[in-house]
Amino acid sequence: MKKLLLPLLGIIPLLSLAGGFQVNLQGTKQTGMGHLGTSFHLGASSTYFNPAMMGLDENKFSVEAGVNFISSSIQFRNGNTGVSEMTDNPIGTPFYLYATYKVSEKLSAGLAVYTPFGSSVVWGDDWSGKYLIQDISLSAIFIQPTLSYNISDKLRVGAGLAIVQGQVEINRALPVPIGNDATANLQGSTTAFGFNAGIHYDVSEKFSVGLTHRSKVDVELDEGEVDFTVDPALAAAFPDGRFSATLPLPGTTTLGLAYKVSDKLLISAEGSLVQWSDYESLDFDFETNTSSLTDSENPRNYEDAYIFRVGAQYSYSEMFDFRAGFYYDQSPIQDEFFNPETPNSDNIGITAGLSGHIGERFGFDASILYIIGTERESEYAPSGFGGTYASRSVITGVGLNYSF
Amino acid sequence: MKTRNLLYLLPLAALTACEPDIDEMERSGGSADFTRMVAVGNSLTAGFQSNALSAEGQVNSLPQIIANQLNQVSPTTFTQPVIPGEVGMKGVGLSPLLPRGTVAPALVLRLAPNCNNVVGPAPQLGFAPYSGAEFFASVGANGPFNNVGVPGARVGNLNQVGYGSIQGNPYFARFASNPRETMLQAAMRNNPTFFQLWIGNNDVLGYSTSGGEEGGDNVTSVTVFADLFGAALDTLTKNGAEGVVANIPDVTSIPYFTTVPTGTEITQAQADLLNAAYAPYNGGLDAVVGQNAAFQPEADARKIRFAAGANTFVVVDLTLTDLSGNGLPSIRQIKSGELLTLTTPGDSLRCGGWGTAKAIPGNFHLTNAELANISSAIAGYNDIIRSEATSRGLAFVDANARLKELSTRGITVDGISFSSTFVSGGAFSLDGVHPSTRGYAIIANDFISAINATYGASIPKVNVGSFETIEIAR
Numbered sequence: 001m002k003k004l005l006l007p008l009l010g011i012i013p014l015l016s017l018a019g020g021f022q023v024n025l026q027g028t029k030q031t032g033m034g035h036l037g038t039s040f041h042l043g044a045s046s047t048y049f050n051p052a053m054m055g056l057d058e059n060k061f062s063v064e065a066g067v068n069f070i071s072s073s074i075q076f077r078n079g080n081t082g083v084s085e086m087t088d089n090p091i092g093t094p095f096y097l098y099a100t101y102k103v104s105e106k107l108s109a110g111l112a113v114y115t116p117f118g119s120s121v122v123w124g125d126d127w128s129g130k131y132l133i134q135d136i137s138l139s140a141i142f143i144q145p146t147l148s149y150n151i152s153d154k155l156r157v158g159a160g161l162a163i164v165q166g167q168v169e170i171n172r173a174l175p176v177p178i179g180n181d182a183t184a185n186l187q188g189s190t191t192a193f194g195f196n197a198g199i200h201y202d203v204s205e206k207f208s209v210g211l212t213h214r215s216k217v218d219v220e221l222d223e224g225e226v227d228f229t230v231d232p233a234l235a236a237a238f239p240d241g242r243f244s245a246t247l248p249l250p251g252t253t254t255l256g257l258a259y260k261v262s263d264k265l266l267i268s269a270e271g272s273l274v275q276w277s278d279y280e281s282l283d284f285d286f287e288t289n290t291s292s293l294t295d296s297e298n299p300r301n302y303e304d305a306y307i308f309r310v311g312a313q314y315s316y317s318e319m320f321d322f323r324a325g326f327y328y329d330q331s332p333i334q335d336e337f338f339n340p341e342t343p344n345s346d347n348i349g350i351t352a353g354l355s356g357h358i359g360e361r362f363g364f365d366a367s368i369l370y371i372i373g374t375e376r377e378s379e380y381a382p383s384g385f386g387g388t389y390a391s392r393s394v395i396t397g398v399g400l401n402y403s404f
Numbered sequence: 405m406k407t408r409n410l411l412y413l414l415p416l417a418a419l420t421a422c423e424p425d426i427d428e429m430e431r432s433g434g435s436a437d438f439t440r441m442v443a444v445g446n447s448l449t450a451g452f453q454s455n456a457l458s459a460e461g462q463v464n465s466l467p468q469i470i471a472n473q474l475n476q477v478s479p480t481t482f483t484q485p486v487i488p489g490e491v492g493m494k495g496v497g498l499s500p501l502l503p504r505g506t507v508a509p510a511l512v513l514r515l516a517p518n519c520n521n522v523v524g525p526a527p528q529l530g531f532a533p534y535s536g537a538e539f540f541a542s543v544g545a546n547g548p549f550n551n552v553g554v555p556g557a558r559v560g561n562l563n564q565v566g567y568g569s570i571q572g573n574p575y576f577a578r579f580a581s582n583p584r585e586t587m588l589q590a591a592m593r594n595n596p597t598f599f600q601l602w603i604g605n606n607d608v609l610g611y612s613t614s615g616g617e618e619g620g621d622n623v624t625s626v627t628v629f630a631d632l633f634g635a636a637l638d639t640l641t642k643n644g645a646e647g648v649v650a651n652i653p654d655v656t657s658i659p660y661f662t663t664v665p666t667g668t669e670i671t672q673a674q675a676d677l678l679n680a681a682y683a684p685y686n687g688g689l690d691a692v693v694g695q696n697a698a699f700q701p702e703a704d705a706r707k708i709r710f711a712a713g714a715n716t717f718v719v720v721d722l723t724l725t726d727l728s729g730n731g732l733p734s735i736r737q738i739k740s741g742e743l744l745t746l747t748t749p750g751d752s753l754r755c756g757g758w759g760t761a762k763a764i765p766g767n768f769h770l771t772n773a774e775l776a777n778i779s780s781a782i783a784g785y786n787d788i789i790r791s792e793a794t795s796r797g798l799a800f801v802d803a804n805a806r807l808k809e810l811s812t813r814g815i816t817v818d819g820i821s822f823s824s825t826f827v828s829g830g831a832f833s834l835d836g837v838h839p840s841t842r843g844y845a846i847i848a849n850d851f852i853s854a855i856n857a858t859y860g861a862s863i864p865k866v867n868v869g870s871f872e873t874i875e876i877a878r
Contacts, residue, residue, distance in 0.1 A: 073423045074424070075423065075424040075425070078867065080849065080867065081864050081865055081866060082428070082429030084428075128867040128869065130819075132819040173819075175819055175821065175869070176873070177827060177828050177829065177873055177874060178513065178827070178828075178874050178876060179873060179875060179876070180872055180873050231875070231876055233515055375424075375426060382816070383816060383818070383819040384815075384817040385819050388426050392422050392424045394422070
């Protein structure tokens with residue numbers, strides 16, 4: 001399955017949807033209610049949301065898959081010129097696949113494939129910030145074999161190893177003093193590792209609590225390739241070749257609470273701390289340096305950021321569940337380090353979703369998420385480039401699940 | 405079934421996402437009236453680049469860039485005496501060394517070998533000097549022009565009758581309405597509501613670029629400058645016009661004076677050869693001291709000594725005591741802080757023994773005394789410019805501070821880093837004196853900032869990165 005999926009996933013354009021370049025769309029059910037899912041079980045997707053809950057599945061085998069369609073635009077009004085420009089981002093289609101298998105009453109095994117980080121921003125070749133970024137495509141596919149263990153009827157733990165396939169491609173105009181159409185293309189891919197661990201506890205029949213930690217993953221590109229397009233006279237000064245760079249995917253700690261108000265209504269709230277402060281700088285270390293091509297240090301100085309979520313699920317009938325949610329996702333970026341490469345302001349997400357059950361085994365899910373990227377006036381001071389940014393995204397998600 | 409149909413619609417909904425809608429930036433001219441803007445000045449106002457005035461340079465001239473932005477807050481027409489045809493394309497540089505009627509084209513960057521056969525980008529004339537007949541034809545009847553920038557103009561030329569004649573300044577003669585019109589009269593024919601005045605650079609630049617005293621160009625005295633500058637502002641403001649005024653950058657922070665190294669590294673063997681060659685000169689100086697003990701300090705300063713490692717070059721200095729009667733040339737080694745001009749022939753330094761076996765002529769060299777003359781004149785002019793501007797409530801641009809920033813820390817804007825390094829710094833054109841197109845765009849933004857601050861205006865600035873860089877000519 002891995003072999004089949006990887007090449008397919010590798011070409012999927014993803015989109016920056018949360019603070020930084022985090023993409024929180026790991027389950028259509030959860031997305032429909034504010035992307036909540038740390039403290040209550042909604043099927044095989046618990047492999048991602050809280051691995052401890054895999055054993056809560058009533059079935060021997062559960063599988064769940066889904067895809068999102070992201071339509072997003074970022075607007076920039078140049079602080080100097082007043083001219084507004086808009087991204088032309090491709091439709092992003094991140095998706096997920098989860099499977100869980102109950103080995104015994106206490107032990108469950110699972111596999112998750114998901115894409116919690118990614119970004120695809122296309123500003124264009126000739127926009128006013130072309131020397132910072134023309135377009136970026138960043139994706140990280142996580143493949144996570146997972147185990148969970150029920151310590152008691154109320155307490156359970158789980159953990160998985162995340163094998164991360166990360167890749168990035170960046171195009172930017174090169175600000176050389178000779179020649180107008182100089183560009184740099186940087187791309188690379190690598191494999192890195194992390195983990196996802198959780199604990200889940202039923203305080204009472206109605207009240208449960210979950211805690212997860214998804215570790216930081218350092219995506220170290222040692223074999224990146226840089227391709228310069230410059231005037232032939234400058235070719236020796238800008239040699240094509242290898243570069244190395246490290247992009248940290250930050251760790252996230254989430255505490256969630258769920259309360260069953262009635263048999264039909266479940267409400268939940270969560271808080272996440274995303275440890276973005278690990279993203280201090282994006283440095284490109286070129287294998288061959290020249291007097292024109294020195295290693296490039298680009299401060300990011302992100303700060304840790306919080307995400308707060310609330311949501312509810314209403315079981316309308318045997319056939320249908322309805323969901324709604326809201327979240328506030330804080331930007332990790334300081335005002336003087338706000339770069340159009342990952343231009344994320346504080347985001348407000350409004351969600352709705354539904355699930356349908358067809359027979360005992362089969363179900364489908366749908367969600368819609370509207371994200372307001374709040375208006376923000378910031379600059380990337382190291383490059384002397386700033387203005388006002390705002391974004392809007394509409395993400396529709398569909399999912400299928402099957403259990404037996 | 406119904407639900408399934410709805411599901412098909414979900415991806416479609418995503419395609420029609422609402423877009424963000426940031427309000428338009430506020431645009432206003434504040435208390436200033438830009439209806440009729442006139443720019444008065446020298447080559448920096450005319451659009452001079454790479455040793456010549458070309459149509460491309462004029463289209464990207466400082467006042468034209470500013471006028472394009474002013475036009476976004478209120479309708480402003482801005483006309484320039486743009487040079488047409490072949491001369492406009494090749495550019496017009498005037499030199500007393502060329503035959504009458506012949507002009508030099510703009511410098512271009514070409515790949516060329518140096519004397520060591522190392523090929524690299526080097527500034528060269530874009531074409532052979534050529535007949536500038538088309539340039540010399542008067543366009544004065546098409547005036548008045550809003551850009552009264554005249555390459556070479558000093559403060560004293562603003563009100564000089566005859567400067568508009570071919571004997572005065574051919575650049576001005578070309579667009580003056582008659583040969584007796586002065587620059588200020590040409591400006592006032594626009595009945596300006598707003599003006600920009602940037603003048604004074606040439607009052608010290610000619611002296612500087614020609615190597616100081618040896619060049620035969622003089623520095624305008626600060627008191628004369630004060631009178632003339634104040635009188636020019638009196639004229640420009642007499643009908644109530646508002647305006648913007650810029651001060652004079654320290655000419656020694658431009659690549660023309662900072663590019664050519666003032667010394668070189670040599671080996672012990674080379675030092676031994678040179679010291680042997682200069683032994684008769686040093687001995688001759690000692691002989692003069694033998695006759696006149698008071699000459700000892702000058703003899704010490706004049707003696708030429710080379711050692712393995714870094715050494716400064718040998719230059720001609722005509723301010724030294726003339727000892728030609730003793731068969732001794734007026735030469736010495738360059739002192740710390742002194743500068744060589746960009747025009748010092750590079751191949752003569754590299755391969756012709758200039759600076760080591762042969763002394764570099766004084767017209768390529770600025771002595772510390774000459775540099776002191778230059779900086780005290782600039783400081784004097786700048787005091788006057790600032791006080792005249794502020795006392796009249798005009799917008800003021802500290803171009804001197806900006807150029808200092810460029811030559812020390814550098815300027816980063818729109819993701820581009822600029823420095824005052826020749827060619828690779830990006831801010832200067834190929835003559836090492838005048839800004840590049842992007843350099844002019846940076847200054848235009850500074851002018852706009854000053855206008856915005858003084859007149860409570862909101863004039864949008866330009867995106868420096870959208871202006872062209874130098875290209876290699878092939």
